[in-house]
Structure formats: C-alpha cells, structure tokens
Amino acid sequence: MSEPTPGARDRARPTVTVLDYGAGNVRSAVRALEEAGADVVLSADPRAVLDADGLVVPGVGAFAAVMDGLRAVDAPRLIGRRLAGGRPVLGICVGLQVLFDAGVEHGQHSEGLGEWPGTVERLRAEVVPHMGWNTVEPPEGSVLFEGIEDERFYFVHSYGVQHWDFPQSIERMRPPQVTWSDHGGRFVAAVENGALCATQFHPEKSSTAGIRLLRNWLATLPRTGRLDDLVAADPLAAADEPADRPGPADRPGQAPA
DSSP states (O other): OOOOOTTOOOTTSOEEEEEOSSOSOOHHHHHHHHHHTOEEEEEOOHHHHHHSSEEEEOOOSOHHHHHHHHHHTTHHHHHHHHHHTTOOEEEETHHHHTTEEEEEETTEEEEOOOSEEEEEEEOOOSSOSEEEEEEOBOOTTOSTTTTOTTOEEEEEESEEEOOOOOOOOOTTSOOOEEEEEESSSEEEEEEEETTEEEESSOGGGSHHHHHHHHHHHHTTSOOOOTTHHHHHHSTTTGGGOOTTOOOGGGSTTOOOO
C-alpha cells in the first residue's frame, strides 16, 4: 500500500465554505472549523457556496449592515437554493439573527431572510452588550449540543430574539428545536431546523465546548467531494485572510449585535 502524499488532505473530511461577504475578521471561525475536522474555503463564489458540504454564515456588527453585505454577494438567493435542496447551513451570531423576519436597531427596521418568524430586538438587560460566558438550555434530543449540554458558550451581542412563535401545521414534520439562554430575560441561543442551524454565541470563541459543537454539526454533513478540486488547488486560501479586512463590524456607529 502506498504512503499518502505529504500534506494531502483527508478526503473523508467535509468541505465547508465560510461565506466571504465582508464580515470582518473570520480567521477564528476558519481555524475552529479546521480544528473540528473540516476542509475550509473562504469564498462568496456561487459554486463554492452551493456545492460545499456545509455553508457557514458568520456575522458581526449591525443587522442592517450584515444584510447589505449578504445582498451584495447574492447570498439570500444562494442560501435559499441550498436550503431548498436540503444542503446544511450554519449561521453564527448575526448570522443567526438575519435568518429571522426582521431586526430593529436604533429605531431602524430591517428585513431579514425570513426563514424563521420573529424580530431581533435590543436585550432588556441592565448591562448591554451581553459579553462573556453563559449557560444554555438545549432541548432534549439536540444534535448540536450532544455531550455538551451543561457547557458554557461565549456571547457578544446587544440584540436577540426574545420570543419564539412557530406554528406547526404539519403534524409529522419535526418542529425546530430551540435552545435558550438568559441575560436579563430569555433569548434564543440556538436553533436546529433540519438543514438550517444557527447559534447566537460564537462556537469559534467558545474553547473546547465550541469545537465539540462544530464537530457535532460536521458529523451531520454529507461528504460529496464536489469541491475537492478547489480545496486541492488552494487548500490554505482561507488561512491567508488578512486580519484587518474591513467589514460590517468595522463601520462607524455600529455596536455589537
């Protein structure tokens, strides 16, 4: 049996595209996904977005600015196409928030992607932003939180979804699983809804618990091999991302989401 080529990637690893739409420094997300067991591509190219085994939608900054960035790379359409085909998507922080109907920040109402009903509003806590480690309350049977139900995760946000109302009209269809946390009141910390999952906290900043959550998500992904040529051609492209890249979080007047 021949020895593997030095530096060759394990093709059993799923390929994940981190959506590159100017969301600021996503180096930590790329590294965490690689540590969790993925080959990672940082791109907004339609093929990379549509054909990856998994798509991660990061987000920091203001809701409206993130939506502007997503629209600039045709992300609403591409995300919709992935979900229509049952292809996994994971939103992080504002990447969770924009999956809801709308966000209201500083009196400005902005339309979201509308995958889930609900409005993102300012947290009612005395201390905002909610910044630091907090516990979560995952539902029974959660895949994302399997084995890490009692762990703490790292949050940085001033806004969140504080009410969940999802009418279930098809009895045999499994309703979304919602994980809650509390900071001056309950808010949605994560949602698992078939191919679509999202977390309000940052798995990539949540130490060992965050890596385990990402591994749980990666374990659900199909290994299609559709982007093997792209990863093989430039496997370190994601790691070369400049740390000072401007994005929605860097624009003046925008507090943490």
